[in-house]
Structure formats: structure tokens, C-alpha cells
Amino acid sequence: MISTSLFGDELKSMGYTLFSGVPCSYLKDLINYAINECDFVMAANEGDAVAIAGGSSIGGRKSAVLMQNSGLTNALSSLTSLIDPFQIPILGFVSLRGEPGKIDEPQHQLIGEITPDLLSLLNINWDYLSTDINKAIGQLRHANQIIEQGKPYFFIVRKGTFEPVKLQEKPSELNKTPFIKNKSKEDQQPSRYEVLQAISLLADRQTVNLAATGKTGRELYEINDAKNNLYMVGSMGCVSSLGLGLAIARQDKSIIAIDGDGALLMRMGNLATNGYYSPENLLHILLDNNSHDSTGGQQTVSHNVDFVAAAAACGYQSSIYIHHIDELQKAVEDWKQTKGLTFLYMKIASGSKKGIGRPEIRPFEVKKRLQVFLNG
Numbered sequence: 162m163i164s165t166s167l168f169g170d171e172l173k174s175m176g177y178t179l180f181s182g183v184p185c186s187y188l189k190d191l192i193n194y195a196i197n198e199c200d201f202v203m204a205a206n207e208g209d210a211v212a213i214a215g216g217s218s219i220g221g222r223k224s225a226v227l228m229q230n231s232g233l234t235n236a237l238s239s240l241t242s243l244i245d246p247f248q249i250p251i252l253g254f255v256s257l258r259g260e261p262g263k264i265d266e267p268q269h270q271l272i273g274e275i276t277p278d279l280l281s282l283l284n285i286n287w288d289y290l291s292t293d294i295n296k297a298i299g300q301l302r303h304a305n306q307i308i309e310q311g312k313p314y315f316f317i318v319r320k321g322t323f324e325p326v327k328l329q330e331k332p333s334e335l336n337k338t339p340f341i342k343n344k345s346k347e348d349q350q351p352s353r354y355e356v357l358q359a360i361s362l363l364a365d366r367q368t369v370n371l372a373a374t375g376k377t378g379r380e381l382y383e384i385n386d387a388k389n390n391l392y393m394v395g396s397m398g399c400v401s402s403l404g405l406g407l408a409i410a411r412q413d414k415s416i417i418a419i420d421g422d423g424a425l426l427m428r429m430g431n432l433a434t435n436g437y438y439s440p441e442n443l444l445h446i447l448l449d450n451n452s453h454d455s456t457g458g459q460q461t462v463s464h465n466v467d468f469v470a471a472a473a474a475c476g477y478q479s480s481i482y483i484h485h486i487d488e489l490q491k492a493v494e495d496w497k498q499t500k501g502l503t504f505l506y507m508k509i510a511s512g513s514k515k516g517i518g519r520p521e522i523r524p525f526e527v528k529k530r531l532q533v534f535l536n537g
Contacts, residue, residue, distance in 0.1 A: 163294040165323045169194040171298050172225070175305050177252060179217045179409065181210040182227035187256035190323040192227055197329045200409065202438055204402070205430025207232035211239035212399035213434075215249045216406025219391075219528055220535060223308070224406065225252040230259070230276045230317075231269065240283055240313075242374075242395020243403070248525040250308040253315035254290070255280070260319060280315055290316040336439060336476040343469060348508045349485035353448055354380050356509055359486045360419065360446070361385045363493050368415040369407065369531065373400045373424045375455030376513045377448070381419070382520045388534045394524050398428030401435055401445050408440035411535055415442050415497055422449040422463035429471070436476025441500040444493065445477070450511045458511060472504035483507040
């Protein structure tokens with residue numbers, strides 16, 4: 162076993178102070194250390210954890226993810242279509258449940274056999290973490306060099322690697338009673354393009370717009386390809402998790418995550434995570450057209466969900482039903498003044514602008530440009 166405290170202190174000295182993940186018994190002591198000594202965001206699933214760490218990394222704060230190797234499969238979308246194309250460097254710790262030759266539960270057998278190959282297929286540099294503290298710290302320093310070159314690095318962690326760390330008790334208070342504004346008039350149902358035009362007009366030097374994958378990002382790009390925009394190209398459903406990580410890392414900026422109904426339905430657990438950690442500088446806007454517009458307009462089940470109530474129940478400080486564009490613009494402007502984690506819900510028309518193109522700027526170039534904006 163290695164000293165978890167010594168290893169954790171080395172992580173902190175290198176700047177890794179934000180951790181996110183889903184617990185595993187093999188990693189529990191490192192997770193306990195991170196909860197006790199650093200900022201730890203308990204994600205609803207591993208894909209969200211990767212997006213949270215990715216947002217923090219974009220914001221200039223070194224971040225790490227921790228997960229069981231079965232959870233690595235949950236993170237594949239975020240790793241392949243967010244971390245890779247945007248070239249986001251994060252540190253990862255993956256447990257080796259189902260290690261070949263070891264007795265374990267049957268559900269871990271296959272993933273235990275393929276974990277190393279899976280990381281290699283993902284083009285992620287990795288190594289087995291040593292149980293010798295001096296060697297482990299050397300490995301960590303090597304990993305940090307790779308990360309500072311802009312690439313992710315993962316450690317595979319065997320059972321019994323970390324010495325026990327007792328989890329310190331912390332108060333777990335419920336968020337205050339939220340402000341809720343429900344539907345009170347007819348919906349205007351403008352096009353998504355018109356709504357994004359209105360949001361784009363509100364841009365300023367303190368605001369970042371994160372657009373969900375598909376037509377949302379493509380239309381925002383065509384309206385105004387601005388340095389404060391980021392267009393998701395995959396990792397469907399992760400835009401608000403990316404926003405959460407960025408909001409935590411950059412509390413000096415206003416972060417707006419523009420979501421779609423199909424995307425949010427895919428990862429509704431991120432509402433609970435956002436609501437609990439509740440960054441004051443995150444605004445989550447849901448544009449609901451009751452369809453998977455980017456793939457042919459197939460209907461979603463959004464018409465059967467009360468998103469305003471769901472966001473409020475998950476801890477958003479304000480959850481507001483928006484009926485028309487003027488109301489949306491006022492709500493955004495008000496939020497910039499008052500702040501507080503806020504959810505804005507708006508019904509929009511189905512369909513998209515005809516002949517809409519795709520961003521010609523590559524994802525990692527979008528990220529680098531955004532980082533210049535953040536540090537300007």
C-alpha cells in the first residue's frame with residue numbers, strides 16, 4: 162500500500178485541487194482524501210464526471226476523475242467526443258475490478274480483462290499505479306508532464322493500493338426553498354435560431370456561451386462565431402456538466418449552458434449534481450422542441466416531463482418558465498445582475514434553419530480561443 166496522504170499531497174502540490182467521479186471500493190481512500198482536503202464533485206455518472214473535470218480544465222484548473230472500470234464504459238462518450246476532439250488534459254484513476262487471475266464478482270470479469278486495451282484504444286496514455294510510494298510519486302510526475310503537454314493520462318489502480326483514510330463528516334444541508342415561476346400564458350414558440358440570436362446579442366466580456374451538440378451549436382456558430390462561444394460536437398447531454406466544471410473553476414465569469422430536450426433527457430442526473438453544488442455563476446437554458454432535431458425530428462418524451470419542477474426539486478435556486486423571447490432576454494439580463502444557479506425553460510418550434518452548415522473551426526481551436534477569452 163502507498164500513503165494516501167503523501168500521494169494526495171503530491172497531487173495538490175501539482176495543482177490538482179478539483180476531483181469528480183463515482184465511488185469504487187478500490188478508490189475509496191483516495192476519494193475520501195479528495196473530499197476531505199480538496200473540492201470533490203460527486204457526479205451522477207462517470208460521463209458527467211469527465212465533463213465536469215473537462216470544464217474545470219478549460220477554465221485553467223487541473224482536475225482529476227475517479228471511477229470504477231465498469232464506469233469507464235459510461236464515460237466513453239465524454240472521452241471520445243469531448244476530451245479527445247477538444248484536446249482537454251485531465252488526470253484519471255480507474256480501478257481494476259475483475260483483474261485476471263483474481264476472484265471477483267461475475268459482472269467484473271470481462272471489463273477486468275479489457276480495461277488496459279480499452280484505454281489504449283482511446284489513445285489515452287496510462288500505467289498501473291505502483292504500490293511503492295516513491296515509484297508512485299515518480300509516475301505521477303511523469304503523468305503531470307504528459308498532462309501539461311495537453312494530453313490526458315490515466316492510472317489503473319489495483320485492489321489494496323491506497324492506505325485507509327477516514328472520511329470526515331460534513332454537513333449535508335438542503336438548498337433553500339427555490340423560486341419557481343410556472344407557465345402563465347401562451348407560448349410564442351420561436352425558432353431556435355431566433356432564440357440563439359437573442360442570446361448572442363446579450364454577449365459581453367464576462368459571459369461564456371456553451372451550446373449543446375447538434376443544431377444548437379451549429380446555429381450559434383452561424384449567427385455569431387464569437388471567442389466566448391463553445392460548440393459541443395458530441396458528449397450528448399453533458400453541456401451543463403461542462404458548464405458546472407467551468408463555473409467552479411472560473412467564478413469570475415458568467416457561464417450559460419444552452420441545452421436541448423433530447424440531450425437533457427439523456428443525462429437528467431446532471432440536474433441533481435448542478436443543484437447540489439449550485440454555482441452562483443451558472444445559467445442553464447433548456448430549449449425544448451420535443452424532438453431530436455439533428456437526426457431527423459424524431460419525437461422525444463419531453464412533453465411528458467415538467468422540467469421546471471424537476472430543476473427546482475434538484476436544488477436550482479430559480480426555475481423559470483419562459484414564454485417568449487423578450488421574457489428570455491430580460492431573465493438573462495436579470496440573472497447577470499443577481500446570479501444564483503438558474504434554470505430557464507422555453508418551448509421552441511421544431512425544425513431548424515435550412516442549409517445550416519457546420520463549424521469550420523476545429524474543436525480544439527475553439528477551446529484554445531475560449532481560454533484566451535477567459536484569461537483576457
